[in-house]
Amino acid sequence: FPSKNTANQRLKLLHQHGFLARRRLPVEYGQGSGQALYLLGGRGAGLVAAQLGVDVTEIGWRRTHNHVSSPFLEHTLMVNDVRLAVEAAASQQGYQIEIWLREEELKVAPDRVWVETQARQRRRIAIVPDAYFRLSTVGRRACFFLEADRATETQGRWAQKIRAYLAYVHSGAYLRRYGSRSLRILTVTTGEKRVMNLLRTTAKICQPREQGLFWFTSLEHVAQDTVLDAPIWRVVGMEGLIHLIPHREAPRFAQSSPLLTTHPFGMEPQVLQQPNIQLRNAS
Template sequence: MSRPRLKKFERAVVADPLKLQPRDIALLRDVGEFRFLNTEQIFALHPGGKRNLSRRLTALFQHGYLDRPQSQTSARLLSSHMVYALGRRGAELLSKDAEERERIYRRVREVERTLPLMAHSLMISQFRVCLTLAAKTHGVKITRWSQGYDLKEMLRHVHGENPSLVPDAFFTLEDKDDVINFFLEADRGTMTAERFVDKLKTYWAWRSDER
């Protein structure tokens, strides 16, 4: 008798515990750090047999370590690439205490709150995946990456008040003796040219203040 076909967004009842491997932990850390990753992005970060990795992703989902946000079905995403977020058991595994676990959950909730932001978040993830692979190839270190609530808190600490503008990300690259900071703006064609220029002016003012 053939096994019943599992629905993409429903977990089956699993009796046997999943024996986690070191590669599973690395995968969960990446999904937690990136907030959302689709299968294509995961394959790029974790090269190897795609079929085996796909099965492992399914197992991690079925056991609650990963989630498959159902909102991706109406967010105009490519249906061939399943989107994953960190699940409750995954957050519990990676967090050292309740405070860190809540911080991990907050990362996901802040993006999942509205549907259009999931596609935007995946755009940021795509940039970060490409940056990670390029940096590894050329021996450049990504020493800092901050986005979302974490970045807002960092800017509040620097400026002493709620920031009027929060970039999509802030990151630092180290290349030999050079240390370079970057702001990231990911636009899916929804921002006017005037608004984009205003943001650039704000970033330039911040840079000038730091000198």
């Protein structure tokens, strides 16, 4: 579209004719109207199905999908914002996104690990990040889990999640499922204060050789020009802000994470196999 106004006008017309449904995110009293969100409507679902030559029941659309809670929508939008930034950055900077798996796909048959809770009880936890994606450049690949944090979890729940990720990696289940020794767990959250709180909680749990696994930034810093090649990330065990992928002009900047791989920044020359999203529960 030539302008944002033109795009908004087209969305309004599609809504008026039943191709799109519209909702607004809630705002505090006196703050005006919330952001308009457009979702696939009944006529739109029928059109998509017709274009694909399938029945509407086969495209995974249900009218109830448009009535999910606002926190769920806000979380979904956060994940989408990160994905759009990564995709635009990869296209602009010559990286390839080999695969992107959404939370819904990862939930199909999740791996599970045993974790000790704060009450010293053992609990079996499913490993379901908000996304898994893999980047490649110049014959090298890097794999990532994405966590979009809306600051709704307590520090205790966050600590349990970190313990689960560490147990998952140490058990060998990650390597079996994804066929790669490369991994960085990226957390994008709501602001710098939350970044520092999560960083401190994570640092208390990690052993020195585990620290480089966890990376943090706030959503305000995530953009096409920053998400991959700018120092916006804070890493457990490292000082200052770090690039997710080191500049091509400064290859020595890369540091290794001994937990999973000896390759710089979790990048490895090759991936052993495609992710097996149907793998049954890990022990």
